[in-house]
Amino acid sequence: MTPAAAARMRLAGMIRKESLQILRDPSSIAIAFVMPLVLLLLFGYGVSLDARHIPLAMVVEQPDANSASLIGAFQRSNYFVPQTYGNIHAAQQALDLREVYGIVWLRNDFTARLLSRGGAPIGVIVNGVDANQARITEGYIQGVWQVWLESYAHSRGVELAQPVVLEPRIWFNAAVRSRDFLVPGLIAVIMTLIGAMLTSMVVAREWERGTMEALMVTPIRIGELMVGKLAPYFILGMGGMLLSVAMALWLFDVPLRGSFWALTAASALFMMVALGMGLLISVVARNQFVAGQISILVTFLPAFILSGFIFQISSMPVVIQMVTHIIPARYFVAILQTLFLAGDIWPIVLANSAALAVMMVLFLGLARRKTYKRLDA
Amino acid sequence: MNTLRRIVALAIKELFAILKDRKSRIVLIAPPLAQLVVFGYAASFDLNHIPVAVYNEDRSTPSRELVARVIGSVHFDLVAQLDHDAQIAPMIDNKQALMVLHLGPRFSADLKRGNSAQVQLIIDGRNSNTALLALGYLRTIFTDFNLQWSRENGRAGPPAALQIRPWYNENLLSRWFIVPGIVGLLMLVITTVVTGLSVAREREAGTFDQLLVTPLRPVEILLGKSIPGILIGLVEGSFILLLVVYWFEVPLRGSLGALYLGVFLFLLSAVGIGLMISSLAVTQQQGILGAFLFLVPAVILSGFATPIANMPEVVQYLTLVNPMRYFMVILRGVFLEGDSYTLLFNQYWPMAIIAVVTLSLAGWLFRHRLY
Structure with missing residues (x-):
């Protein structure tokens, strides 16, 4: 052999x-x-890193048409489940107990300041423990805000012209x-x-x-x-x-x-x-x-x-x-x-x-x- | 009294069995510590030095100012200036740049006329999370630019602006989230490795039968086999916690007692699972396989890196039997949110139940496993 x-x-x-x-x-x-x-x-x-149905506390100190349209924008988004709280303390307690992930807070002068020159602040608190999730949630909130700004301008018959608009295209994974x-x-x-x-x-x-x-x-x-x-x-x-x-x-x-x-x-x-x-x-x-x-x-x-x-x-x-x-x-x-x-x-x-x-x-x-x-x- | 003496004797014997072998000693001590340090730095979702290529067809002052804001940020590094369309695709394809910022020739004209000037952004979506985060950073820069431009040029700003404040982790450092999680990860690995083979090894060697015919009752064997795992887990865990606080400087805001109650219950349940796997296994190979089959899902479905809330409902129910899931909440709650006993009560009792069930099953299996 x-x-x-x-x-x-x-x-x-x-x-x-x-x-x-x-x-x-x-x-x-x-x-x-x-x-x-x-x-x-x-x-x-x-x-999965894609958050959906994020529970969000809504605190509206003086409900009116403007605040309702903003809340409506959150409700229509697939990312959020808005829950209404009577005041900011109740909402903060819910955040502590992890019942909600974040808070959107419209103070009682919201509508008045909408019409003023400086603009109205929308207070947002997010649970930052998971920094990644917090940043992604911030992104979603910004998206809702943009949508609302446009519809708000539209309802008042003006065009919302932001100086610079970002047009992102995500290659290879368009749906992210x-x-x-x-x-x-x-x-x-x-x-x-x-x-x-x-x-x-x-x-x-x-x-x-x-x-x-x-x-x-x-x-x-x-x-x-x-x-x-x-x-x-x-x-x-x-x-x-x-x-x-x-x-x-x-x-x-x-x-x-x-x-x-x-x-x-x-x-x-x-x-x-x-x-x-x-x-x-x-x-x-x-x-x-x-x-x-x-x-x-x-x-x-x-x-x-x-x-x-x-x-x-x-x-x-x-x-x-x-x-x-x-x-x-x-x-x-x-x-x-x-x-x-x-x-x-x-x-x-x-x-x-x-x-x-x-x-x-x-x-x-x-x-x-x-x-x-x-x-x- | 005799019971106690027998348990102690067995525990000492078990500790010797684990620690007498130099290789096994090294395996238990060196890798977890090295891993804590390496993973502590590696495991972060925060992005910095994101490679960006810029294709600026406009080259006016405002466009340069915008580009300067982007590449001046700590998150972005300029890797290339492009000068025609065909260069964009290879930049992204070959991963030379994560994103390409494209400002068209009409950018400054649109801006000055009061129209919206558009900036095209191409992002590599191969890692969609990175893409979303990078987009988020960039959006913030653009919002700031818009506010300043509006102010300087007398244009009306948006009627309402977001003021976002993160709580508990004010600077959104993902290290503060991940590093406490690594504590749980390493403690789980250590205890599973220590206990996962302890019965299987004796079964294979035939010494387990000898142990069963000694005066030791199954409960005593169970305790004797549990104690080394808990002791080693406790000692290494404490050392790792010290590193987390003093080396990584993660704030420890809650009560240490609440943390250690969690550590103890977690170790108990991890040891229970390890011993259960070990007594189910006939050979060491099966023991290792079982330990693996438990460890990997336990880590991935614990909320360590990806949130449990994002999982489908069925999988979320599955996580309820995972002790890691509760321990993760305790670690992060005590470290970052400053939680104490009452807020964490709902995390303690499920671990206690898991521990009781798995330990009793393990004890029962000592005598009843047929092989």
Whole structure:
């Protein structure tokens, strides 16, 4: 038998062993298919930054036609559920108790000052605890105010000519649906978890159960051992990935503007990085307890917070921005958001893929170096 | 008396099991602290240095003044001056600029004639939240510009103007919102990691059966297994809280007692869930998987980053069994809103119920799990 044929045979045997192991212990299949299904369902529906039906307290000290038209503008908006309070103290108490999210306060001289030169103030208080939500709510309130100003001017037969008017066009996501960018990001986060989970426990388990010793006395080479371990999990992981993409497209109606093949190629690359990371963890930890702990700590939260999936990387301090470069999910999030929403923009897809390729070589190379066919190491 | 001695002995043994291994010791202490610092700086919705490109066809004094206001703001950085239409799309596509501000050739003529001068704004909507926030910043700048222009040129201002005041977080620093949330996040991860494998590991090694035949009653085993998780969570949690107050300088306005009551109840419920997962699992791999399957939804559906009020109603009901949800409210309430016991009562009791239910289930599963 030629050396090449022997290597093929060893590799085939290894892959067969790992595949059987996967088939007989359903937990790996559960990780690859049930996890993305459950997580994406939960998050796709659960995670949203679009506020609707914000409860807003209305305090009108002297009701008349003008205040009624302003309140009406809030009522017609889809974003708000106005509730009337008799005085500002009751409204502030409701704000303290979190019954309302903000207060709109028209003082008793509102109409008088509308007609005066300086204009009337509309007092607005918002709960600022969640600064992001507060800013978005402010934006919605400003929108209602603009609409009301125009209708007010119109009813008085004058044209409202503001000196400068901003005409925003939001590209790639005209309806500003946060789900359209969150779902691709979530796929990256979920795949990081799954890839690392799939492999991190595997090698550690072999060490712990002593079956690694059994493998060592076989003629298998370390490279073949690694390929044999990765190949079945790679197929499982890609299956989970396809499932996630299908859900994004047909369940969550996220548009895919780039090509499917670019998406598949980038996903395959990322899957190798995630599996390589898991393999490295298991090789370093050598017991399932520590491997499990490390993979929880280094995969989920970093992928969630440092990948740019939800928090803008360019706004982070420079040092932290440098840290994000070692998070593989960062590159995959950029690729996914671009491929799904913007299209095949090669400078972005290729640059991020190159970074993923470097990480893959790094993780697999380190895992290779740290694996010895020796017991005392 | 004997009960107490047995519980203490088991708790000590459990603590040793967790802390004797150098790797597991490092895993428990170093990453949470490093993560607090990194995430504390990273996790923010506030935008600064937003890259902006300007395409100004007008080049008159008022248009320059408007552009200067935009790029002079701390939120925006000018990355390029464009001089024809075709340059706009690549700027946005390649993420060189998040937005392009386009002032047409008639800008100053319209402005002087008293018509509305239009400014076209193209924003990269790949992250719609960022797009909305950037638009909000820009709107404020434009409103200020309009007010000043009207005043200087004798035009009537709007009949009514908004005066917006945010409460509790006056400068709308999203760090004040996120950093207390990270405390909850890390405490949850630590306790789940400590307890999630504690039973599964012994089951796999066969020592759990030995434990069951000792004089220890299931309740005592339960307590002995809970105490290390709570102790480690309490110590690390306190240290993290110190960092939040003294390093990140988030104001602690409410009562410390109310905060710690929340911390204790939260740890109890997290330990209960961890032990329940652990006693359901036959192998460590299942234990880790279970811990993961609990952790990830618990974090995402807790209101940590995205508000629960935005979720569909069904998912909102689901969050009611998530102890993190209540703890998030307590953390932010005590830190920013200055809440005390009475205002937080509705957050305490659900966690207590979750703790009682999960701990008793875990205890029951010790003996009744078939494998």
